[in-house]
Amino acid sequence: MDRTTGQGPGERGTGRISQINERENLMKLINTLTLGALVTAGLFVIAGTPCYAEKTWAQEHARRAQVDKRLNNQDDRIDQGVSKGTLTQGQGTQLKKENEMIRQEGKSMASVNGQITKTEQSELNQEANAVSKQIDQEKKDNKKK
Numbered sequence: 001m002d003r004t005t006g007q008g009p010g011e012r013g014t015g016r017i018s019q020i021n022e023r024e025n026l027m028k029l030i031n032t033l034t035l036g037a038l039v040t041a042g043l044f045v046i047a048g049t050p051c052y053a054e055k056t057w058a059q060e061h062a063r064r065a066q067v068d069k070r071l072n073n074q075d076d077r078i079d080q081g082v083s084k085g086t087l088t089q090g091q092g093t094q095l096k097k098e099n100e101m102i103r104q105e106g107k108s109m110a111s112v113n114g115q116i117t118k119t120e121q122s123e124l125n126q127e128a129n130a131v132s133k134q135i136d137q138e139k140k141d142n143k144k145k
Contacts (some may be wrong), residue, residue, distance in 0.1 A: 007015070008066070054096070054099070061110075061115050061116075061122040062067075062117050063115065063117075063118065063120075064106060064110060064115070064116055066121065067102075067106055067116070067121060067124045067125065067128065068103070070128050071099045071102060071103055071128060074095075074099055074128065074131060074132060074135065075096060075099055076136055078092045078095045078096055078099075078135060079092070081135065081139050083139075085142075086139040086142050086143060087135070087138055087139060091138050091142075095131060095134065095135055095138075098134075099128075099131060100132045102124055102127045102128055105127070106120075106124050107126065109124075120123060120137060
């Protein structure tokens with residue numbers, strides 16, 4: 001019998017040293033698997049970031065540009081209404097939030113390839129029409145007061 005391992009001839013893996021080695025090997029395996037999982041998760045995070053979508057949204061595309069220009073014009077109308085007193089600050093803030101929601105919806109629609117379809121453009125313009133009418137209506141209502 002070996003005094004350091006507590007094993008007799010032909011015995012394997014029953015001694016204290018062997019148990020320590022098995023534990024060390026298990027810890028190495030766990031650390032390796034954990035590291036692998038972290039690297040894989042990191043790659044998914046990097047691949048899933050909206051960098052591509054943001055980049056393609058920023059590129060010029062006629063349908064997106066038309067909708068964005070229209071929303072910018074509406075923001076200008078809102079600012080003018082607030083500065084002239086025909087819209088309250090609260091109304092202006094709410095109307096701009098609605099415009100921003102339309103912008104975000106357009107970005108979401110364009111996230112796949114950076115473009116929006118004619119149908120999507122039409123939907124965004126219909127939503128912008130509703131906000132435009134709301135701007136006009138609130139200005140008229142405030143003038144009557």
